[in-house]
Amino acid sequence: MSDWPPQPQNENSNSQIPPSGQPTGKEWQILEKAVLASVEEQRRSRRWGIFFKILTSLYVLFVLVMMMKSCSFSSDGESSGTTSDKHLAVVNVIGTIDSSNQGVNSTDTIKSLKKAFETKSAQAVVLNVNSPGGSPVQSDDIWQEIQYQKKQHPEKKVYAVIGDMGASGAYYIASAADEIWVNPSSLVGSIGVIMPNYGVSGLAQKLGVEDRTMTSGVNKDILSMTKPVSPEQKAHIQALLDNVHSHFINAVKQGRGTKLKSQDPAIFSGLFWTGEQAIKLGIADKAGNIETLKRDLKINKTVNYTVERSPFDSVLGRVGSEMGQGLGEAVSQKLGTSQDVKMQ
Numbered sequence: 001m002s003d004w005p006p007q008p009q010n011e012n013s014n015s016q017i018p019p020s021g022q023p024t025g026k027e028w029q030i031l032e033k034a035v036l037a038s039v040e041e042q043r044r045s046r047r048w049g050i051f052f053k054i055l056t057s058l059y060v061l062f063v064l065v066m067m068m069k070s071c072s073f074s075s076d077g078e079s080s081g082t083t084s085d086k087h088l089a090v091v092n093v094i095g096t097i098d099s100s101n102q103g104v105n106s107t108d109t110i111k112s113l114k115k116a117f118e119t120k121s122a123q124a125v126v127l128n129v130n131s132p133g134g135s136p137v138q139s140d141d142i143w144q145e146i147q148y149q150k151k152q153h154p155e156k157k158v159y160a161v162i163g164d165m166g167a168s169g170a171y172y173i174a175s176a177a178d179e180i181w182v183n184p185s186s187l188v189g190s191i192g193v194i195m196p197n198y199g200v201s202g203l204a205q206k207l208g209v210e211d212r213t214m215t216s217g218v219n220k221d222i223l224s225m226t227k228p229v230s231p232e233q234k235a236h237i238q239a240l241l242d243n244v245h246s247h248f249i250n251a252v253k254q255g256r257g258t259k260l261k262s263q264d265p266a267i268f269s270g271l272f273w274t275g276e277q278a279i280k281l282g283i284a285d286k287a288g289n290i291e292t293l294k295r296d297l298k299i300n301k302t303v304n305y306t307v308e309r310s311p312f313d314s315v316l317g318r319v320g321s322e323m324g325q326g327l328g329e330a331v332s333q334k335l336g337t338s339q340d341v342k343m344q
Contacts, residue, residue: 087301088294089116090126093142097134097169104131106141108307113142116305117149117156123299125149126290127160127177133168136193136244143251146176161290162186167272171283172248175255180284181293182275188284191252192270193245195237197223256283 091112095103116125127146133139146158160166160174162182167190174180182188204211204226211226222233229237249268253260260267261282278284294300 084121085301086121086123086299087303088124088126088290088297088299089119089122090128090290090302090304090306091116092304092306093127093129093131093170093173095131097131097138097173099135099138103134104138104142106138106145109142110145112305112307113145113149117153119303119305122156122303122305124156124297125158126293126302127158127174128163128290129160129166129170129174130163131167131170132165133170133172133190136169136172136248139169139172140247140251142173143176143255146173150176150178159293161288161293162188162275162284163289168192172251175252175283177255179286180278181286181288182278182284183289184274184276184287186275186278187272188275188278189267189272190270191248191268193241193248194270195223195241198225199228201226201228252283259285 091109093104093109097104099105101108113125116122150156150158157179158177160177160180162170162174162180163186164183165187166174166180166182167187171189171191180188201211209226211224213221213224213226215221219233219236221227223229223237245268252268259282261280264281267281267283273281273283275284275287279287288296290302294302
């Protein structure tokens with residue numbers, strides 16, 4: 001039987017304590033090795049911990065640098081520090097127009113426009129348009145800002161250059177420009193308002209689905225998918241859409257003025273045309289792109305003033321959007337179904 005732990009007072013113990021007071025013996029040697037190994041392991045752990053902390057700090061620094069870079073303006077691949085040269089100030093209107101951070105929203109676009117107009121070396125402002133439209137409110141906010149900035153800076157012309165598509169809300173914004181340039185094959189127009197809705201009351205009855213929606217207010221469940229729309233409700237919604245449509249028509253007429261070559265009501269019916277047809281109707285002015293515009297104005301440089309969201313903001317935006325959508329759906333199920341008016 002082993003005498004462990006060693007007892008210095010035990011006469012049968014194999015361990016001895018020399019006069020110097022230092023323990024000896026196999027057991028104490030093993031204990032010493034174990035302690036030293038533990039200390040060495042702790043040192044190793046600390047070294048790896050320091051290494052990973054430094055690595056994490058470098059990664060955070062890299063992300064911050066990229067975020068700062070993504071928020072800066074670009075100038076033909078150059079930094080915003082070169083904007084003292086004469087240039088065209090470009091503001092992108094690309095993607096669906098709504099209040100989120102995923103496409104075009106009025107908050108960021110207005111910031112971009114202010115910066116573009118206020119920069120003295122910017123000779124003109126160019127709206128780079130490629131959008132199917134979206135929110136009438138966001139579109140009108142941007143349209144109003146362009147009109148305001150034009151009054152504040154009458155020396156600067158505004159050009160809208162439409163790529164693949166400049167339809168509905170995107171055309172609403174473009175109509176504020178002094179000139180609209182298009183590709184002959186661009187899709188332009190769609191001056192109208194839409195509120196999508198479907199009725200599935202017959203299908204619900206066949207499936208044995210009972211609508212138990214409860215409301216306080218006789219019209220709170222207006223346009224419910226499981227209930228018929230009364231003539232009074234239909235007339236109310238139609239009047240609402242017509243009112244928003246009239247805002248759109250007035251904005252186009254005010255923006256285009258005498259440039260509209262046709263008084264055909266079909267222009268404001270929601271139809272859209274190719275760029276070539278749009279020029280003939282007067283809802284566009286010339287065929288060309290940004291490079292054509294640069295040559296025409298004899299300005300070689302463009303600077304992009306569009307507020308760009310960083311990847312970090314995009315992730316947060318998506319998470320917030322999904323949470324908001326989930327909450328909205330929950331509230332909608334409890335209180336009734338809401339409808340979105342869109343320019344599409």
